[in-house]
Amino acid sequence: xxxxxxxxxxxxxxxxxxxxxxxxxxxxxxxxxxxxxxxxxxxxxxxxxxxxxxxxxxxxxxxxxxxxxxxxxxxxxxxxxxxxxxxxxxxxxxxxxxxxxxxxxxxxxxxxxxxxxxxxxxxxxxxxxxxxxxxxxxxxxxxxxxxxxxxxxxxxxxxxxxxxxxxxxxxxxxxxxxxxxxxxxxxxxxxxxxxxxxxxxxxxxxxxxxxxxxxxxxxxxxxxxxxxxxxxxxxxxxx
Amino acid sequence: xxxxxxxxxxxxxxxxxxxxxxxxxxxxxxxxxxxxxxxxxxxxxxxxxxxxxxxxxxxxxxxxxxxxxxxxxxxxxxxxxxxxxxxxxxxxxxxxxxxxxxxxxxxxxxxxxxxxxxxxxxxxxxxxxxxxxxxxxxxxxxxxxxxxxxxxxxxxxxxxxxxxxxxxxxxxxxxxxxxxxxxxxxx
Numbered sequence: 001x002x003x004x005x006x007x008x009x010x011x012x013x014x015x016x017x018x019x020x021x022x023x024x025x026x027x028x029x030x031x032x033x034x035x036x037x038x039x040x041x042x043x044x045x046x047x048x049x050x051x052x053x054x055x056x057x058x059x060x061x062x063x064x065x066x067x068x069x070x071x072x073x074x075x076x077x078x079x080x081x082x083x084x085x086x087x088x089x090x091x092x093x094x095x096x097x098x099x100x101x102x103x104x105x106x107x108x109x110x111x112x113x114x115x116x117x118x119x120x121x122x123x124x125x126x127x128x129x130x131x132x133x134x135x136x137x138x139x140x141x142x143x144x145x146x147x148x149x150x151x152x153x154x155x156x157x158x159x160x161x162x163x164x165x166x167x168x169x170x171x172x173x174x175x176x177x178x179x180x181x182x183x184x185x186x187x188x189x190x191x192x193x194x195x196x197x198x199x200x201x202x203x204x205x206x207x208x209x210x211x212x213x214x215x216x217x218x219x220x221x222x223x224x225x226x227x228x229x230x231x232x233x234x235x236x237x238x239x
Numbered sequence: 240x241x242x243x244x245x246x247x248x249x250x251x252x253x254x255x256x257x258x259x260x261x262x263x264x265x266x267x268x269x270x271x272x273x274x275x276x277x278x279x280x281x282x283x284x285x286x287x288x289x290x291x292x293x294x295x296x297x298x299x300x301x302x303x304x305x306x307x308x309x310x311x312x313x314x315x316x317x318x319x320x321x322x323x324x325x326x327x328x329x330x331x332x333x334x335x336x337x338x339x340x341x342x343x344x345x346x347x348x349x350x351x352x353x354x355x356x357x358x359x360x361x362x363x364x365x366x367x368x369x370x371x372x373x374x375x376x377x378x379x380x381x382x383x384x385x386x387x388x389x390x391x392x393x394x395x396x397x398x399x400x401x402x403x404x405x406x407x408x409x410x411x412x413x414x415x416x417x418x419x420x421x422x423x424x425x426x
Contacts, residue, residue, distance in 0.1 A: 017408050017412070018404045018405070018407075021404075021408040021411045021412075022389060022404070022407065024411065025407065027388050027389065050412075050415060052418075053411060053414050053415040053418055054383065056364040056414075056418065057364050057365065057368060057379070057383050057414060058383050059361050060361050060362070060364070065273065065362070065369070067269075067272065067273050068268075068269050068272065069268055069269070069272035069285075069289050070286065072286070073272070073286050073289050073290055074261075074264055074268070076286075077290050077293045077294055077297075078261075080290065080294045081294055081297050081298075131244060132244065133244070133247060133248070133251070133258075133262070149257060151258060151261075151262045151265075162258070162262070162265070164257060164261070166257070238247065239244070
């Protein structure tokens with residue numbers, strides 16, 4: 001590739017930036033560009049920033065980068081903001097309290113049993129970025145004064161859908177969560193809400209939330225039928 | 240420049256929407272914890288600091304100004320301060336009441352702050368690398384950690400040379416922006 005006479009000519013701007021990125025990574029570039037760079041204050045400043053970025057990226061040790069907080073941290077946050085008597089964050093009292101929280105959580109997990117296991121809540125993958133969210137509103141024919149929300153995050157394991165609901169009445173059946181493609185009228189069942197009315201689900205690989213862009217919660221019966229019954233909450237995903 | 244989903248989440252957080260704290264924790268809990276762990280070097284302290292960070296962020300959510308910066312940057316600022324505070328408390332406890340130790344305190348604390356900034360910067364950049372979409376992330380990792388040149392990366396991945404170069408350029412610029420937005424502190 002012949003070197004342009006002026007690397008700052010807008011026509012060659014991307015080449016200039018490519019060269020700076022390669023230099024920051026330690027690669028050898030066209031000698032003509034290297035010479036320009038060393039005497040150009042703009043290019044020198046940009047290279048310094050990119051080089052610092054590369055150094056920061058290379059300095060990260062994998063064990064710290066991959067550390068994730070244990071589930072007890074979220075449980076403690078949730079308890080504290082919900083107004084559970086303030087737990088001292090230091091000292092034995094707190095450790096004992098957290099141990100008790102852990103025990104309560106363990107009992108809950110055991111009592112949810114196989115259902116909880118199938119939902120895979122303990123293998124929650126690391127979140128990457130929020131892909132979409134939805135406010136869920138009550139549906140005709142369903143219970144009144146109910147509400148909910150859905151958040152789709154992009155994780156290492158694919159799309160993860162978290163559904164939270166409020167005031168869904170207790171019933172003898174269960175509540176199922178679906179994603180819906182209104183254009184082709186297809187629904188995919190992704191799992192059931194837990195006893196507290198929330199749940200986290202991994203969407204099947206290949207499901208595109210730009211197509212399946214409606215989240216639906218339905219009231220189902222224990223009658224062996226996998227067919228979608230009464231919608232109780234629904235809302236469109238905003239991407 | 241701000242991701243629209245991230246901006247929507249920030250608005251939901253500030254308005255106190257029910258699901259927002261959970262969603263923000265899922266988004267940034269890992270980074271907050273890793274910064275706390277990097278600074279305090281104790282998983283126990285890191286857990287406590289992470290909890291305190293999210294609780295105080297939620298209680299003080301009205302003070303977050305989306306026009307002044309990102310929610311992630313705001314959380315990073317909170318966890319950095321709290322982790323340094325925790326470290327100081329622990330160090331003072333270990334130093335006991337010895338006056339000789341206290342005489343060096345301000346110097347030690349300046350060093351600690353410097354070291355903490357470096358940890359924050361590294362982890363913010365690593366966090367952004369983790370968020371890049373494929374194949375950009377893989378291409379950058381090959382360049383960073385396997386020290387491969389762009390032609391070697393093209394040969395390994397089977398991608399055209401120009402594609403590899405533009406992924407390196409855009410990926411690196413994305414990391415630099417995130418570092419500048421969320422990781423650089425004017426102290």
